[in-house]
């Protein structure tokens with residue numbers, strides 16, 4: 001691991017020989033956040049039943065995302081980062097299958113949750129905008145449901161609301177530059193901003209949130225491509241990435257689930273990048289200068 005400020009290799013006690021910052025290690029997890037977590041959590045924080053149920057549901061979602069969708073795209077033994085890995089389950093799943101998998105998140109809740117993980121030495125508390133890894137350290141970087149949260153202010157009370165910040169585009173461009181610095185192939189996935197319904201952010205899991213196309217929250221394919229001007233960028237069908245599990249709690253999920261599966265299985269790339277696809281999976285390949 002390297003110092004996220006200096007990009008110099010850390011010594012055995014996780015101190016930087018250049019700037020002398022030392023990064024604390026707790027339960028085997030190195031913390032590069034320097035207190036700048038996006039949430040606040042400690043052992044005395046009481047989690048509600050809804051929150052605990054949500055965390056439980058998330059585990060199955062991670063299994064489907066990783067095992068059904070991303071694992072078949074990865075070469076045996078590849079070094080992989082799940083950037084914004086949340087519960088960290090992806091890192092255990094991929095390491096169990098012979099990949100050299102790492103994960104990061106900037107959350108105190110996640111840091112506490114990671115004590116249950118097997119491969120805690122592969123989990124780091126770090127911002128996606130300055131990662132503690134050397135250039136080209138990873139073959140592949142996966143980042144699911146992260147980009148849309150960069151550069152926006154979100155509220156959940158009394159209802160879900162979101163507004164872009166003035167520096168949104170600069171922060172999102174920095175995010176992609178950082179992923180392309182540490183990895184050769186990047187997969188970004190998120191709900192498609194060109195599609196008028198968002199099933200992933202709202203007042204309840206899987207509920208439909210109708211939004212303006214000028215909301216400034218969910219990116220479009222074109223917006224993501226414009227953030228990586230020197231890379232090869234393609235949209236993939238979200239077949240198997242979307243499995244309608246949470247939407248199945250709602251009438252539209254039950255009504256369209258089977259048809260949706262078929263639609264995604266047959267989806268050509270030209271449709272995958274368009275407003276006819278509710279969920280973007282974008283593959284970004286660094287073009288080598290050599």
Ligand SMILES: [Zn+2]
Pocket residue numbers: 003004005006007008016017018019020021
């Ligand atoms: Zn340093």
